[in-house]
Amino acid sequence: MDAEKQTRIQLRVHTGSARSRIEQKDDGLHLYTGKKPLQGEANSDVVRMISEYFNVPKKNVEIIRGLKSRNKLILVRGLISL
DSSP states (O other), X not given: OOOEEEEEEEEEEEOSOSSOEEEEETTEEEEEOSXXXXXXXXXXXXXXHHHHHHTOOGGGEEEEEOTTSSEEEEEXXXXXXX
């Protein structure tokens, strides 16, 4: 039996923040990054932060919608179900 699963996460990204963090709010998950949305820097930081948050390798995190938007749909592979 394979316990590995995939999860899709709706995410609102705030760039240029003074402090990088991930917060759960009433309207969903918000990610704050100090990076600017230039040459994919903010998207790279989103992948890094999500991989650390869920404790999975960066290769298991993919932005599947919203590469040029603040609203993103993220696919996280390799989460272990209990």
